[in-house]
Amino acid sequence: MKKESINVGVIGFGTVGVGTVELLEKNREWIACRIGVPINVVKVVDLDWKSEREYEITSEQKSTNIDDVLQNDDIDIVIEAIGGVGVAKTVITRALEAEKSVVTPNKELIAKYGAELMQLADQKKIDLMFEGAVGGGIPIIRPMKTSLAGDNVQKIVGIVNGTTNYILTAMSEEGADFQDVLKIAQEKGYAEADPTADVEGFDATYKLAILSSIAFSTHINVDDIYHEGITKITATEIKYAKKLGYEIKLLAIGEVKGDSLQLRVHPTFVPLSHPLASVNGVFNAIFIESDPVGNLMFYGRGAGSGPTGSALVGDVIDAARNILNNASGRTPCTCNTTRDILSISELESKYYIRTKVKDVVGVLGKMADIFGANNVNLTSVFQPDQITDGNTAEIVWLTHQVKEENLQNALKELSSIDSVLEISSCIRALE
């Protein structure tokens, strides 16, 4: 029997839930026109119905009991908009077990438990979609699973966290320091009261795990991804970066190295000529190198109720089209290969290093010798003119593509000599 509507249940009515329900209802006719039947939001579950929202629903739609969605035979698609890995996981598991399609933007959950949840979805031949988990409203998961399904993705380089990109952009534009900009970002709502997940790189790590799983057809363990946040980036670093022709961005990088993968999240010197260098503010962008399509970039707003709502509604429509065609589960998990994850010490990269040294004759040569002895080839050395007193000097080094292990050995050795007062910073640079 042909279905006359697709019924949706939403669990969690915060920013994302509100954005999604509003869009489904506002564009109801438009969407019905596109898929042939209307999509109804039948139930919305939340424990708190006292807080005011920007979009109001009917009292009939409201519920405080997840069973009104999960045990409701009329509901075809469940939208999980709770977040976190506790209740959300239970909700999704129960929904899939009840053979309801699931749509979620929950990056932490998908990064950590995507493998087992996709396995359950595949067993039940039902859809589990999560376009909103990476890049907010940017279509990236679906294009990788469909349009690029015949391609061989070699490398992903993403600006996937809006908070840190907002902070780094503001630092770059205003010459301000991290803590000052963080405060403004928190006031504007671009950073959480506890900003750890964003500024320490956890959020970007989850997103890289998801992107890499799809691009490289293998399950990624989040803990295998090396990550560094942006808390140590100073106004000085950004100033020197610019002088050298770079912007500093927090990048999530996944790449194929022989049969293995190298996965990492860290602040990175990005050459101004690279398309990612001009991705500013809360915008996200994912740059892909793939054979044979070449270089691709997807750019857009990485967060917010509008963009994330758009991604969720796109998933709902896709899941609805599958339901209407008895084709749920038509794009199953494709993580069917196993690949080793290389340690960060195996990385080959260019590096920027800032050092504080005693301003004595021969120090530069001595340091250069140590770099050389550790197989760290230098491309340039420069001495900024802001020497604070007569006794100390700052020296900035740029290396060729060298092995991380060798670089770390060199830095260790440098730290041990008397005339080197401080390794002030060491930041990887994009080729």
Next chain:
Amino acid sequence: MKKESINVGVIGFGTVGVGTVELLEKNREWIACRIGVPINVVKVVDLDWKSEREYEITSEQKSTNIDDVLQNDDIDIVIEAIGGVGVAKTVITRALEAEKSVVTPNKELIAKYGAELMQLADQKKIDLMFEGAVGGGIPIIRPMKTSLAGDNVQKIVGIVNGTTNYILTAMSEEGADFQDVLKIAQEKGYAEADPTADVEGFDATYKLAILSSIAFSTHINVDDIYHEGITKITATEIKYAKKLGYEIKLLAIGEVKGDSLQLRVHPTFVPLSHPLASVNGVFNAIFIESDPVGNLMFYGRGAGSGPTGSALVGDVIDAARNILNNASGRTPCTCNTTRDILSISELESKYYIRTKVKDVVGVLGKMADIFGANNVNLTSVFQPDQITDGNTAEIVWLTHQVKEENLQNALKELSSIDSVLEISSCIRALE
């Protein structure tokens, strides 16, 4: 009965056909892993089997008879890689009538006959896919039909022709003139011997017709799109553009204006701060303004056997997944609204105007009066210092957002006064 393989027939074995077959065969195992069964290239039809190709197929695969594909019951998917609107249209029509899924990158054919072909595909509940028709390997058609299906696209601004973008980039970087760069582009294979379709904007017009049909859910008649090519762009224009903070790009622009649409292809002043300004060489990019997702941009290689092959294989995999799930035709044509197309005279835009005038007292004021009398508000006027002799001067004008009709009236009036020797150029600028 579960199918054990998906069989493909290819018609046309030129650049695109070769790229597609090579990718299907090279990544055969990989693709089989992703969709569950292998995809076999059963037959490839071409009239010329004497020319050497970069990729060789078996003699069993080769044929000169399209019926070996169209009347072959084993073939599930037909790839049309002939081009043009003659035989290609017959091939696609016959394939759809035989209920074979069709994949094509043929922009001219889809722009001109997409409506009737999609109608036939929908009747037969079969797939007609054409991701490769716009933006080469950039996933753009499918994301718009799926990920953005719940969104309300307000505006599309695209660099969709690699040849003209290569020419304009080279002109910008080298300060060279159009004809000189065209010649180099032809030598490098970036421009055809007869470059008309590209440099006069026809190719971009086809692509805008396709993008707009999908974005705005309405059939677009190619002839309703205003278009201008780049043949009149000189090194001088590009030099002045830069001085004013712009790059000149051939843009394809579609936008919603009330219940109507404004559709146009023309060289455009693009502010350097706009993401499209730094899309250089043969790269394409499509910038979308949509509610609620906000601004999106899709960037990549717009042509070539690799990128186009990637797009076609993505389509083949999508069509194959539909076949394996008995869900062919699951994303039908959604052009179910009717919208008026506004005439270019209705356009509101900023304009750059270069004029050559007699170097006499009062000419600037007189001209400014004429602009004013026609409701053309000016933002700036500047006089480049290269006056060729003592008698003539160049004056460059930038307007606010004004109506095209008013601007054209002003230019007409200006042409009629004695002291204005020439309206050297008039180029629209992006907001």
